[in-house]
Amino acid sequence: MKKEVVQKLVAIVGEEFVSTKKDVLLTYSVSASTSYEPVLPAAVVRPADAHQVSQVIKIANKHRIPVTPRAGGSSLQGEVIPKKGGLVVDLLRLDDIHIYEDLRSVKVGAGINFGRLDKFLNKYDLWLPIYPGSSLSATIAGNVAVNGAGFGSSRFGCIAELVLGLEVVLPNGEIIQTGSEANPNAPGPFLRYAFGPDLTGLFIGSLGAFGIITKVSLKTFKRMHYFDYNTYGFQSAQDAERFVFEVKQDDLSTVWIAIYEGRILDFFLEMVGEEYGVPKHEWPPVTISMVIGRVRENQLENDVIAAREACERVGGQVIGIRELPRGEWNDRMRELARSSYVHGWHWRILYHHQPQSQWHRTIEEMWPLFDEYGIAGHTAGFQSGHGSYNYYPQIFYDPQDKDEEIKARAAHKELSKRLFKTGAVPFKLAPYWVDGITEMQTYLEFLRDIKEAVDPNNIMNPGVIPGIEHVSEEQ
Numbered sequence: 001m002k003k004e005v006v007q008k009l010v011a012i013v014g015e016e017f018v019s020t021k022k023d024v025l026l027t028y029s030v031s032a033s034t035s036y037e038p039v040l041p042a043a044v045v046r047p048a049d050a051h052q053v054s055q056v057i058k059i060a061n062k063h064r065i066p067v068t069p070r071a072g073g074s075s076l077q078g079e080v081i082p083k084k085g086g087l088v089v090d091l092l093r094l095d096d097i098h099i100y101e102d103l104r105s106v107k108v109g110a111g112i113n114f115g116r117l118d119k120f121l122n123k124y125d126l127w128l129p130i131y132p133g134s135s136l137s138a139t140i141a142g143n144v145a146v147n148g149a150g151f152g153s154s155r156f157g158c159i160a161e162l163v164l165g166l167e168v169v170l171p172n173g174e175i176i177q178t179g180s181e182a183n184p185n186a187p188g189p190f191l192r193y194a195f196g197p198d199l200t201g202l203f204i205g206s207l208g209a210f211g212i213i214t215k216v217s218l219k220t221f222k223r224m225h226y227f228d229y230n231t232y233g234f235q236s237a238q239d240a241e242r243f244v245f246e247v248k249q250d251d252l253s254t255v256w257i258a259i260y261e262g263r264i265l266d267f268f269l270e271m272v273g274e275e276y277g278v279p280k281h282e283w284p285p286v287t288i289s290m291v292i293g294r295v296r297e298n299q300l301e302n303d304v305i306a307a308r309e310a311c312e313r314v315g316g317q318v319i320g321i322r323e324l325p326r327g328e329w330n331d332r333m334r335e336l337a338r339s340s341y342v343h344g345w346h347w348r349i350l351y352h353h354q355p356q357s358q359w360h361r362t363i364e365e366m367w368p369l370f371d372e373y374g375i376a377g378h379t380a381g382f383q384s385g386h387g388s389y390n391y392y393p394q395i396f397y398d399p400q401d402k403d404e405e406i407k408a409r410a411a412h413k414e415l416s417k418r419l420f421k422t423g424a425v426p427f428k429l430a431p432y433w434v435d436g437i438t439e440m441q442t443y444l445e446f447l448r449d450i451k452e453a454v455d456p457n458n459i460m461n462p463g464v465i466p467g468i469e470h471v472s473e474e475q
């Protein structure tokens with residue numbers, strides 16, 4: 001990066017918060033994604049607020065420097081790996097939190113992670129009822145940028161459902177506010193769908209391609225203190241799917257529903273079963289681990305009875321082992337972190353949504369493909385809202401074995417194609433989906449048109465929008 005540009009960045013944020021040192025750049029060349037090649041950026045800048053972010057972006061735009069916004073660095077699909085010679089904008093210094101108790105909302109800076117927000121809201125007996133398994137490092141804004149989900153999503157949906165508005169620095173450096181707060185006289189965030197079309201939605205799941213989110217306004221909820229943990233057994237995937245349909249139709253407050261096929265459950269319990277104190281059991285072909293949560297005890301009692309009835313109605317059996325869902329729920333801020341890294345393998349992940357009535361389709365595609373490619377893998381996931389199941393198959397390989405890695409990558413690509421054909425929907429526009437997505441030309445063209453209008457120099461996370469691969473070069 002030209003010295004003149006670095007000097008301009010220093011003038012904005014101060015010398016302490018700009019680095020071009022190789023050891024610092026190395027730490028920004030990687031993320032939690034295990035199977036992506038590191039890429040060294042040219043510089044890292046750590047602004048303190050939206051105003052500084054705006055000035056930084058204006059410089060980047062002027063010099064056509066590709067920008068990668070970075071927060072917790074916990075994304076798993078290489079999303080936050082920078083562009084060679086690019087600029088990383090680290091947002092962790094934007095760490096303010098403002099609560100609006102009367103409006104039932106909260107506003108957080110882009111550097112606030114789920115763990116910190118949970119601690120803050122706990123003082124008010126409130127919560128943000130979605131916990132990604134990376135909550136102690138993943139930021140809210142980073143999760144909005146990927147439209148993530150987590151524990152709690154089985155009732156509350158993906159994070160998008162909780163967003164009331166965003167403050168965003170656009171690629172030209174302008175700062176916009178969406179939602180009710182677009183009116184500067186508004187007392188705070190209370191309404192997302194305001195002033196015409198849903199501009200908030202443009203930035204959700206955009207992987208930073210349309211701008212940098214500097215603040216997120218969110219709904220808050222009264223903390224639940226009454227929980228029921230139980231496991232339910234089924235002879236077929238279809239019975240289990242029917243059970244989930246029934247409990248959703250009955251509007252039970254299911255904050256966690258995970259469906260496990262026998263061998264996947266064995267794999268998972270091998271990793272965390274002992275720690276969660278799950279007793280040995282002859283598990284049925286399909287098991288559901290479910291947590292019902294409620295603010296009031298009498299509501300919970302009703303839901304528990306209704307869940308039992310629904311299970312029996314579809315020919316299932318209440319297993320009664322509570323340690324599995326209780327362990328998952330209590331460990332919710334890091335459960336996935338431990339179960340993903342407990343072994344020494346590297347893995348590629350394939351986030352997608354299936355209609356929950358088609359939960360079995362991913363399983364049906366996955367196992368034959370693993371056999372075909374001779375690789376190890378499994379899947380995990382949870383029900384995520386109205387009628388969707390959030391899946392994340394993982395394909396493992398030994399990082400020392402290049403051939404195995406090549407096979408894993410090829411299998412990953414092929415699985416994305418096959419899953420797309422089943423009707424599955426990518427969790428986000430991660431680049432590895434690009435080859436898999438077909439028959440959506442008009443939609444993708446429209447997306448490209450928007451990108452070109454908002455970011456004509458394509459400086460923001462170039463490569464995210466399929467078909468716009470050109471990486472701007474510094475001039």
Ligand SMILES: Cc1cc2nc3c(=O)[nH]c(=O)nc-3n(C[C@H](O)[C@H](O)[C@H](O)COP(=O)(O)OP(=O)(O)OC[C@H]3O[C@@H](n4cnc5c(N)ncnc54)[C@H](O)[C@@H]3O)c2cc1C
Nearest residue numbers: 071072073074075132133134139142143148149208213337
């Ligand atoms: C063990 C483990 C478990 C996980 N479990 C879950 C889970 O349960 N649910 C889930 O959804 N995810 C999960 N993840 C993935 C990851 O934690 C999420 O994607 C997370 O939301 C990313 O947030 P981050 O702050 O780490 O973002 P980063 O990794 O820093 O960035 C993610 C993407 O968003 C962009 N970005 C970041 N901040 C901004 C911003 N302020 N404005 C615009 N763009 C931005 C980046 O450029 C990048 O494209 C898990 C990860 C790990 C390691």
